Amino acid sequence: MRRPSVASSAGAGRLLSLDVARGVALxxxxxFHLCYDLALAGLIPRDVPTREGWRLFAKLVAGSFLFLSGVSLWLAHGRGIRWPVFVRRIGVLALAAAAISATTYAMAPDRFVYFGILHAIAVSNLLALAFLRLPALLTLLVAGGVWALPRLVALPALDHPALHWIGLSTWHRPSMDFEPLFPWAAATLAGLACTRLATAAGLWPRLREREKPAANLLHPLGWPGRHSLAIYLIHQPVLVAVTQAIARLT
Structure with a gap:
C-alpha cells in the first residue's frame, strides 16, 4: 500500500489548530515581554521578570515555539524536503535573527541577543533535517539526550564566546534572550517525533474533521499564528515605546 503523503495526512490547506497554537505561544x-518592559521602565519591581514563576513561564513559551517548529517541519517536509520552501524559510529566519542581534547590540552591547529564539529555531530546524528519515522513537531518545546533556556536561573547550550558542560551555555571556542549541533543540526534535507518530496514527484527518464546525471561529483566532514572525519583530518596539511613554507620564 502506498504511504500517505503529508498533505493527505494533514488534510488540504493549513491546520487551523496549529495556527491557533502558534498564536497562543505568541x-x-x-x-512576558510586557512584564520585562514594565520592569525596565520602572513601573513594576525590576526583579519581577527574573522571579522563578516568570522564568518558568518564559521557558515554556520558548519551548512551545521550538516544539511547534518541529511540528511544522514534519508536516511540510516529512515525505520529502521541499528545498526552495525550506531554504527560503531558514533564510528569512536568519535575516530576522541577525536584525535582532544587530538591534540589541546597538541598544545594550553587554546583553545583546547573540543566540535567541529565532537563532534557535533556525539552527534546530537545520539539525532536525537529519532526523526526518529516522524512527520517531529514536528521535525522541536523542531529544532526551539533548535536553539532559547540559545538565551533565560542561566543557571548558567551548568557553570561547563564539561557541556559547552550543550550550555546553562552563559559562555564557549575559544576554536578554538566550536559547542555546543544547538543550533547546530537544523541543524541536520532540515536536518532529510527536508529529510523525501522530501522522502514523492518522490524527490529522480526524483533526481536520473536528475543525470544520468551528472553522469560522478558528480562522480569525489563528491569524496571529499565521503572521508570528512579523508580530515577533514588531511587538517589542511597540511595547517598549508604550511602557517608556507611560513611565515618563507618571
Whole structure:
C-alpha cells in the first residue's frame, strides 16, 4: 500500500489548530515581554521578570515555539524536503535573527541577543533535517539526550564566546534572550517525533474533521499564528515605546 503523503495526512490547506497554537505561544511571549518592559521602565519591581514563576513561564513559551517548529517541519517536509520552501524559510529566519542581534547590540552591547529564539529555531530546524528519515522513537531518545546533556556536561573547550550558542560551555555571556542549541533543540526534535507518530496514527484527518464546525471561529483566532514572525519583530518596539511613554507620564 502506498504511504500517505503529508498533505493527505494533514488534510488540504493549513491546520487551523496549529495556527491557533502558534498564536497562543505568541500571546505568552507578548505577556512576558510586557512584564520585562514594565520592569525596565520602572513601573513594576525590576526583579519581577527574573522571579522563578516568570522564568518558568518564559521557558515554556520558548519551548512551545521550538516544539511547534518541529511540528511544522514534519508536516511540510516529512515525505520529502521541499528545498526552495525550506531554504527560503531558514533564510528569512536568519535575516530576522541577525536584525535582532544587530538591534540589541546597538541598544545594550553587554546583553545583546547573540543566540535567541529565532537563532534557535533556525539552527534546530537545520539539525532536525537529519532526523526526518529516522524512527520517531529514536528521535525522541536523542531529544532526551539533548535536553539532559547540559545538565551533565560542561566543557571548558567551548568557553570561547563564539561557541556559547552550543550550550555546553562552563559559562555564557549575559544576554536578554538566550536559547542555546543544547538543550533547546530537544523541543524541536520532540515536536518532529510527536508529529510523525501522530501522522502514523492518522490524527490529522480526524483533526481536520473536528475543525470544520468551528472553522469560522478558528480562522480569525489563528491569524496571529499565521503572521508570528512579523508580530515577533514588531511587538517589542511597540511595547517598549508604550511602557517608556507611560513611565515618563507618571
Amino acid at each position: 500571546l505568552g511571549m507578548v505577556i
